[in-house]
Amino acid sequence: xxxxxxxxxxxxxxxxxxxxxxxxxxxxxxxxxxxxxxxxxxxxxxxxxxxxxxxxxxxxxxxxxxxxxxxxxxxxxxxxxx
Numbered sequence: 751x752x753x754x755x756x757x758x759x760x761x762x763x764x765x766x767x768x769x770x771x772x773x774x775x776x777x778x779x780x781x782x783x784x785x786x787x788x789x790x791x792x793x794x795x796x797x798x799x800x801x802x803x804x805x806x807x808x809x810x811x812x813x814x815x816x817x818x819x820x821x822x823x824x825x826x827x828x829x830x831x832x
Contacts (some may be wrong), residue, residue: 767806767820782806
């Protein structure tokens with residue numbers, strides 16, 4: 751068994767929209783969620799109905815969040831929204 755360190759880097763953004771293609775195939779309205787760093791770990795916020803990363807950011811903002819980055823599950827680094 752190989753142990754993998756999945757701890758994000760210290761400069762990982764506090765709010766990142768995550769695109770989960772596998773989950774989206776099973777549940778199309780659940781393809782995106784927001785990863786939010788909190789004091790003792792990480793929470794997630796469902797972004798139901800998002801079809802694109804921009805839809806997901808709009809929905810997150812409507813819920814009072816301010817994500818600056820997004821990334822697909824499994825990518826190495828989040829991408830900055832422009």
